[in-house]
Amino acid sequence: MTTHARTKQHFQQPSEHNHSECVSEALGTAEHLCIERGVQLTPIRHKVLELIWESHKAVKAYELLDSLKPQQQAAKPATIYRALDFLIEQGLIHRVESLNAFIGCRCSGHQHEQLLLICKHCHEVEERPASGVMSALSQEFRQAGFTVHSKAIEIHGICAKCRDLPDDQQ
Ligand SMILES: [Zn+2]
């Protein structure tokens, strides 16, 4: 089997969108929302949000701590968790329960229901509104007389980009 260098390079960069646009949009929205709401996007909260937005992969709290340590010697797990709680409250990130990790959200700036498609290969998480699924579920809940506090569906599998990888890279 031959390996084409060009092809390999291509697959090492699966994200074919301009991610710096995602980052600047997400951070801009966060700054704007916090001013509007009169809440403080402190340097540590800002930094944590920026780190989460480094990619579309779900990030664990200890990974955030590791990234912060070189600049902020005083950063402790509690510091990170407080920043994460704030960002969740403001609807700027989501907790991916099944991974115990976090992803950025820029769809609304408030807490909302989500369908999360989690790729087990590249660990990227795609968020989709899936309004049809959500309203079908709401009907189930009504029939069950069940009061829902939060609605998030997490699905694990292989994303479209990884599905198209050659077998030996999957
Ligand atoms: Zn992006």
Ligand SMILES: [Zn+2]
């Ligand atoms: Zn979201």
Ligand SMILES: [Zn+2]
């Ligand atoms: Zn993937």
